Amino acid sequence: MTKPTPTEIGHGYDAFADLLDQIWGENLHHGYWDDTFDETSLEDATNRLTDKLSGLLTIEPGDRLLDLGCGIGEPAIKLATAHDIEVVGVSISERQVQRANDRVASAGLAGRLSFQLADAMELPFPDESFDIVWALESLHHMPDRWHVLRQVARVLRPGGRVAIGDFLLVSGADGQEPDAARVREVSKGVLSIVGIDEYLSNIRAAGLVPEAIEDVSKHTQPSWGKAAVRFEALRDQALPHIGAEQFELTLSRFHGFSEESTLGYVLLTARKPV
Ligand SMILES: C[S@@+](CC[C@H](N)C(=O)[O-])C[C@H]1O[C@@H](n2cnc3c(N)ncnc32)[C@H](O)[C@@H]1O
Known part of the structure; x- marks a missing residue:
């Protein structure tokens, strides 16, 4: 199976919208747990991951932040509530953009936050127009992460x-060798990941200087298993929307990811030199 195009990704998110709410909640990204005894809910753990990433940044009042792959706007709303900043978000899903704009209007934040349909591969913004770019679990969907980083x-x-919050190729449990091809196989062709050295050299090649680097793989690992349990429970509701084939494919991906210990997760920041 080949990697879906941005348009196909957008249509996928549109079709899965209601199910995604019930699987992940308002944040469409992984959770962060302290250890295997941590019983924090998926909803609270996903908020925690947002906090972990924002904690790696200094955010100044008045900053203008671009949220690349904004979902339904929850991380952006959290950031703008905590800091007096302006946010522009982009998503490739029309429905997400509509929902994100509705949500900020209801929260009385429409003056500072806005969301629009755009492909991150061709960002429709002028040079040097943002103080911060935020990409939480969105770069893996894009046809070429490194091209997007050059846009950033x-x-x-x-x-x-x-x-950036993104998937990372790591050494697995019991010394399992990192193997990008195996992860790609488990994902049925949709997920390409690289190790930290390759990631950092592409950040540098894009003209950015890496700063914070946190491998949080152990903390995010429970996410896929928890999502699989919730997704499986939604079978009857899901089938009329996405059909049996898509349902089984998605469920097998969730289980495969959950068992693949070389599929890690990294939080990163980088700076554009003055
Ligand atoms: C896993 S969700 C993460 C959403 C959000 N960052 C969050 O944490 O709730 C991935 C997001 O990336 C967006 N996305 C994927 N490919 C994109 C592209 N080429 N351009 C813009 N957005 C894209 C999707 O529409 C979706 O909003």
């Missing part, structure tokens, strides 16, 4: 920073 470097002002 273009729209950041000198001294601006990017914050």
